Amino acid sequence: MSAISFQSVSKTYPSPRGPKGSTFLALDRVSLEIEEGEFFGLLGPNGAGKTTMISILAGLTRANSGQVSVLGHDVQVDFAQARRCLGVVPQELVFDPFFNVREALRFQSGYFGIKHNDAWIDELLSSLGLADKADANMRALSGGMKRRVLVAQALVHKPPVIVLDEPTAGVDVELRQTLWQFIAKLNKQGHTVLLTTHYLEEAEALCGRIAMLKSGRVVALDSTSALLKSASSNLLRFKIDSELPKALADKARVTGRIVQFPAHDALEVEQYLTAVREAGLVARDVEIRKADLEDVFLGVMNKNSGSADMEAGQFSDRSPPGKLAPSGGSAVGEATSGEAIS
Amino acid sequence: MSGWQTLLYKEILRFWKVAFQTVAGPVLTAMLYLLIFGQALESHVKVYDRISYTAFLVPGLAMMSLLQNAFANSSSSLIMSKVMGNLVFLLLTPLSTINWFVAYVGAAVIRGLVVSLGVFAVSALFTELSFVAPLWIIAFAVMGATLMGALGLIAGLWAEKFDQLAAFQNFVVMPMTFLSGVFYSIHSLPPFWQTVSHLNPFFYMIDGFRYGFFGVSDVSPWLSLAVVATAMILVSTIALALLRAGYKIRG
Numbered sequence: 001m002s003a004i005s006f007q008s009v010s011k012t013y014p015s016p017r018g019p020k021g022s023t024f025l026a027l028d029r030v031s032l033e034i035e036e037g038e039f040f041g042l043l044g045p046n047g048a049g050k051t052t053m054i055s056i057l058a059g060l061t062r063a064n065s066g067q068v069s070v071l072g073h074d075v076q077v078d079f080a081q082a083r084r085c086l087g088v089v090p091q092e093l094v095f096d097p098f099f100n101v102r103e104a105l106r107f108q109s110g111y112f113g114i115k116h117n118d119a120w121i122d123e124l125l126s127s128l129g130l131a132d133k134a135d136a137n138m139r140a141l142s143g144g145m146k147r148r149v150l151v152a153q154a155l156v157h158k159p160p161v162i163v164l165d166e167p168t169a170g171v172d173v174e175l176r177q178t179l180w181q182f183i184a185k186l187n188k189q190g191h192t193v194l195l196t197t198h199y200l201e202e203a204e205a206l207c208g209r210i211a212m213l214k215s216g217r218v219v220a221l222d223s224t225s226a227l228l229k230s231a232s233s234n235l236l237r238f239k240i241d242s243e244l245p246k247a248l249a250d251k252a253r254v255t256g257r258i259v260q261f262p263a264h265d266a267l268e269v270e271q272y273l274t275a276v277r278e279a280g281l282v283a284r285d286v287e288i289r290k291a292d293l294e295d296v297f298l299g300v301m302n303k304n305s306g307s308a309d310m311e312a313g314q315f316s317d318r319s320p321p322g323k324l325a326p327s328g329g330s331a332v333g334e335a336t337s338g339e340a341i342s
Numbered sequence: 343m344s345g346w347q348t349l350l351y352k353e354i355l356r357f358w359k360v361a362f363q364t365v366a367g368p369v370l371t372a373m374l375y376l377l378i379f380g381q382a383l384e385s386h387v388k389v390y391d392r393i394s395y396t397a398f399l400v401p402g403l404a405m406m407s408l409l410q411n412a413f414a415n416s417s418s419s420l421i422m423s424k425v426m427g428n429l430v431f432l433l434l435t436p437l438s439t440i441n442w443f444v445a446y447v448g449a450a451v452i453r454g455l456v457v458s459l460g461v462f463a464v465s466a467l468f469t470e471l472s473f474v475a476p477l478w479i480i481a482f483a484v485m486g487a488t489l490m491g492a493l494g495l496i497a498g499l500w501a502e503k504f505d506q507l508a509a510f511q512n513f514v515v516m517p518m519t520f521l522s523g524v525f526y527s528i529h530s531l532p533p534f535w536q537t538v539s540h541l542n543p544f545f546y547m548i549d550g551f552r553y554g555f556f557g558v559s560d561v562s563p564w565l566s567l568a569v570v571a572t573a574m575i576l577v578s579t580i581a582l583a584l585l586r587a588g589y590k591i592r593g
Contacts, residue, residue, distance in 0.1 A: 013593070060433055061593035080436035088434050094427035098356055110348025111435035153431060 001072050003161050003192035004034040004057065009066030011052055011216075026052040028216040029066070034194060034209075036071075036160075039187045041207030041224070042196045043297060048213040050196040051091060054165050057194075058088045070161055084112065087159035089150050091166045095138040101125070101149055102134045105156055112157040124152040127182050144175045151179065161192045168199060180206060204228070204293040212300050219304045224293070231291035231299060236263040236272055238283040245279050248272075253298065262295075263288070346441035349432070353449030357415055364453060368411050369460035372403045376465060379525060389527040390558050397472070398552075400465045402524035404458040405551045408483060409544065412454035412490035413497070413515055416446045420498025421507050429591060439586045443495070443578070450491025455483060471555070478554030478563055482570065486547040489574040490515075492581040499581075499589050518544045528560055543573045 009030045012023040027049045034040045042050050055061040056068055059075050059082070068075045073082040096104060102121065109117035125131045128148040133141060141149065151167065164183070168176045184206065187193050197203055203210060203224070210227055212220040220227065237260045244252065244259060253260045263269045269288065276283050343351065357364040380396035387395045423429035432442070462471065473479065493515075501507040522544035528536050539545045540561075550566030553559035559566070 055593065058434055059592065060430065062588070080438070083434060083436045086434075090427075090430050092427050092430075094430060096423075096428045096431070097426070098359055107348060107352050108431060108435075110343055110351075111345050111432065111437055113345045113348075113436075115343065154434075 001036070002033045002069075003036045003038065003071055004032070004040075004194060005067070005069045006030050006032040006053065006057075007067045009053075009056065009063045009068055011049075011056060011061070011063050026216050027056075027063070030213075030216070030218055031066075032211055032218060032221070034192060036192050037187070037190055039184075039193045039206055039208050040195065041203040041210040042194060042213060043200065043203055043210060044196075044213030045301065047215075049216040050213055051165060052216075053213075054088065054163055054194075054196065057163065058086060059083060084157060085159055085161050087154035087157065087162045089154045089162075089164045089167050091169070093143060093146050093150070095141075095146055095149065097137070097139045100135050100137050101130060101141070101152075104138060104149065105152055108153045109156045114157055117156060120158065121152075121156065124155055127185075128152055129178050144171050147171050147175065148179070151182075155186075160190070161194070162186060163194045165196050166198060167195070168197060168202065176202075200293040200297055210293075212297065214301060214304050217304075220296075220300045227296045228291065228293065231296045234263055235289050235291055235295065236261045236269050236286070237289060238276075238286040240276070240281050240283060242281060244276075244281070248275055248279065259283075262291075345435065345437050346445050349437060349441065349445035350448045353415070353419060353445055354452055356419055357449065357453050364411070364415070365457055365460060368407050368457045369464060372407045372461045373464050375403055376400065376468065380468070387526070387530075389530070390556065393556055393558075394469065396469045398527075398556075399525065400462070400469060400471060401552045401555045402548050404461040404465075405482070405486065405548050406519045406522075406524045407461050408454040408458035409486055409490045409519055409547065410515060411457045412450040412487040413494040413511070415450040415453040416491045416494035417498040417501070417507055417510075418494075419446065419449070420495065421501050421504060424498075424502070424591070425504070433591065439582055442585050443492075443582055446495050447488055447491035447578075447581075450494055451484060451487040454487035454490065458483065473555060474557040475554045479551060480554075481567065482547055482551040482554065485567075485570050485574050486551070489543075489547075489570065489577055492574070492578045495581045496577070496584060499584050499591065502590070518542055522548045523560070524548055543569055546570050 009027055010025070011027040012025050015022040015024040018024070030049070030053065032053075042053065044050050052061065056063045057070065057075060059079050062076065069078075070082040070085045073079075073085060075082045099107065102125075105121045105124070106117065109115075109121070122131075125134055128151060130145065130148050130152065133145055138146065138149065147167065151164075154162065154164075162183070167179060171179075180202070183193055183195075195203070195207060207224050209223050210220070211218050222230075237258065239257045240259055241257065243249070244254065251261060261268075261272045263272065273283060273286070376396065376399055380399055384395045389395065389398045420429070423432070437445075465471065497507060497510045501510065521539065522542055523539065528539045528545065531539065546561070546566035546569040549559045549561055550563045550570060553563040553566070
C-alpha cells in the first residue's frame, strides 16, 4: 500500500487577476505514489502546485477531481483516519499567542484524543533543541524557534507519514542541521517523509526520490541518482566582464557575470574557451564542476517551458542577475509568499 | 480528555486568561447601565406593579450581557485564529463538524453564563433579586447563549477582517439587543413599534428570561420558548452546515 497516493488529481482556483468567473488550474491530473518509508522530494518553482498538493493531502482544501489517500485512507471520505496518519508542518510561521510551548503541544495532542503525552512531548522538545523553551510564550520565540515548535506540533501524534512544506525557508544553518538530523532519524525508523523545498542541495542530500512539478503537472519523477545521471555531464563555469555574443549566449546559462556551458569532454571545453577568446573576452575563475540537482532542475523546467506561464521566465537561462544563486546553487529563487493559495 | 473536550477547554482558557477584558469588563458595563438608568428612571418608570424599575432592569441587563458575550466569544476566537493563521492546527486534526460546534458554542455558552452570573452577583448589592421560576431562567439562558454562540460561529466563519465582524456586531447584534425590551416593557411603545418588537427574536429571549424572575411577562413564556427554540435550531443548523462545507476555512 502507498503511504501517499494521488490519482489524477485536478484543482482549479478562481483566478485572482483574470475576468470574473475565470479560473486558474493549479493542478492538472496529477498522479503520484509514494511508498512507505520513502524520503520523497517535491520540487518546483513558486506557483507550480506544491502547496496545493499538500493542502489537498492535509484536507485544507478539496480537489475538484481525482482521489488522494494516506495509507489507504481517503482524505475526504475517511478524513479522521487519514489525518491521524499525517503530520504536516505548514509553510507559514503560525502560532497561538495565548499559550506557551508546552501548552500548545498538549492541546495539539488533545485534539487527536491523546492523553498524558508528556513523555513524547519532552522527547520532541529535546530532539528539536526546545527543552529550555517549554515554558516560554509562543510570542516570545524567535522565528527559528517558532519553526521548531511547528515541527513538534506536527509530530505530537506520532504520525507515520510526515509532510514538510518548505520547512527551511528563511531559517538559520543550525536549525537546518538539527531539523534534518531529526527528520532523517525518523525516516530511518520507518516514517515516510514528503518534503517540498527551494533548496535543491537539501533535496539532493536527503531525498531518495524526487518529483518535479511545473504549472500543476509532474514533469519529472525518478530516483535522485537517476535524475543526476540524466543531467548531461560536467559544466564549464567562468566569469566574464562584458556580454557574450548571442551565438554563444544561446548555448550557455548566464547569471550576471557567471557563465556556464554543458561540456562532455576536454575538446568541448577547449572549443568554448577558444570561442570566448576570439570574441575578445577574458574568461576568469575557470572551473569544471559536476552537474548537480539544480542543473537537472533547470534542464527539466526549460524543456517544459512550452506553456507560456509567468513562472517559467524566472528559471530560464536568461535570468537577470540575482534571480539565480551563483554556482553550486544553494537557492533557486528566494522563498516568497507568492505560492499558490495555501 | 477527548478531542472535542480539549478544544472546549482551550476555548474556555482562551477567554479566561483575559478574564479582565472578557468577563469583568462586560459586568462593569452592565453595572454602569444599572446605576445610571436605575438612578435616573427609578421614580419615573413603572413597568409592572410591585416591581421597582431597578429590579426590572437587572434580568434584562444580565440577558443582554449574556447574549453579547456568547456572540463575542465564538466570533472573535474564530476570526483571530483565521487572521493569525493558527486555525490550521485545528484543520489538520480529525475533529468532526459536531466536535467543532460543541466546543466553540459550548465555550460561548459558558462565557455568557459566567458574565450574567457576575451581573447578578454585583446587582445583588444594589437591589433585591427574586427568582420565581428558576427552570425558565436556566432554559432561556442556555438557549439564548447557544443561539448567540452559533450566530457568532457563523459570523466568525463569514468575516475575513475584524472590521466586518465589528460591523455585524454594531449593526445587527447591538440594535437587536437594545431594541428588545431590556430597558422597557414593549407595552409602553406605540403600536407600530410593538409590532416591530414582536419580530425581533431577542425580545422573546429577554421577555421569557424575565418571566422566570417575576412570573409576569409581555407575552406567554411558552410562546417565547417556541420562538427562541426555533431560532436556536435554525441558526445551529446553518452553523453546522457551514462547518461541514468548510465555508471559507477549507478552500
